[in-house]
């Protein structure tokens with residue numbers, strides 16, 4: 370049997386193995402052998418890698434761990450993320466009370482009730498995209514023609530961002546989330562996106578609409594650049610994640626025909642299926658990062674103040690102690706407490722919206738395209754191993 374010393378992952382990120390849906394084998398092994406272990410980062414620094422469900426959840430709930438990269442020892446996953454320190458931070462990278470003060474300005478926009486009121490509009494957009502995708506065609510790239518435009522259109526509508534600018538902001542977002550982007554590329558993309566959102570936000574003073582940016586301007590409590598920072602976060606988080614979950618979910622269902630058949634037979638079970646797909650696919654593949662600001666004991670290991678941690682959400686969601694046969698996609702399982710949206714004070718603000726978009730997208734696609742299938746060999750599907758958010762770059766499907 371392998372020893373912990375032989376198997377513990379030495380660098381982050383580790384490569385995926387033969388199953389493209391599974392977390393990297395080295396991290397899965399670490400969860401069994403040494404669930405809290407040391408890993409090396411790109412810059413020669415090292416930090417803790419935390420892989421078990423219980424431990425990841427414990428750190429996320431513990432205010433001795435900070436999200437603020439200004440704290441010494443904060444683990445940077447790329448040089449680009451370090452360089453972005455110079456940019457005005459958004460609340461995802463701040464601690465309470467400032468984090469809470471800013472987040473509370475948006476909670477009303479993402480309640481279950483407010484989100485539910487968007488259902489007819491999201492359904493309309495979904496149907497229109499499918500009409501256009503299938504018009505005179507029997508094959509398409511599901512990412513470009515459906516999965517990406519759907520959440521982009523919705524977040525544009527909510528924020529008051531003109532959708533015709535989508536090529537621009539999607540390209541900036543791709544650069545910001547690409548692990549291989551150079552520092553210069555990231556800084557440039559961020560500068561351009563910041564200038565764009567700040568100018569748009571300022572224009573809402575004279576030309577208000579009923580979007581979130583206008584509402585924050587009218588509130589009069591924040592500088593334009595603070596509102597712009599929030600707008601940037603929402604624009605990126607609001608489309609990249611849901612888009613990738615949609616395409617990857619369809620692929621996972623096509624690869625698990627008995628699960629797909631179950632869902633086709635029970636469309637009312639789509640919300641439960643969405644939860645299992647969120648757990649199984651855990652697209653925030655590089656994990657969540659924090660730094661200890663006080664000594665803390667987690668799972669029997671003392672983490673000292675000033676030491677960084679990477680919380681590997683994908684291995685936590687594949688923890689057999691929490692989810693029996695966790696490596697199996699089972700749309701009927703109990704998925705409670707999955708960590709795909711994080712946990713604690715930074716838990717995903719947009720989760721009601723993401724859930725609704727995924728539910729409508731999957732239910733409508735499967736209903737309207739009963740013959741939906743992959744149009745290329747599975748081996749040829751380009752997975753996003755190079756991006757901070759996992760998924761597929763392209764998904765050629767036929768119907």
Ligand code: HEM
Pocket residue numbers: 436460461462472524602603606607608610611614652653657658708709710711712714715716717718719720722723
């Ligand atoms: C935070 C995942 C969709 C907005 C987070 C976090 C995760 C996550 C794991 C926690 C980050 C941390 O603890 O450091 C996802 C996934 C999504 C999704 C898997 C889709 C399937 C969305 C959408 C929006 C959104 C649609 C907005 C419209 C945010 C915001 C935060 C956040 C604003 C920061 C919350 C805070 O710091 O208080 N998301 N997200 N997300 N997400 Fe999402």
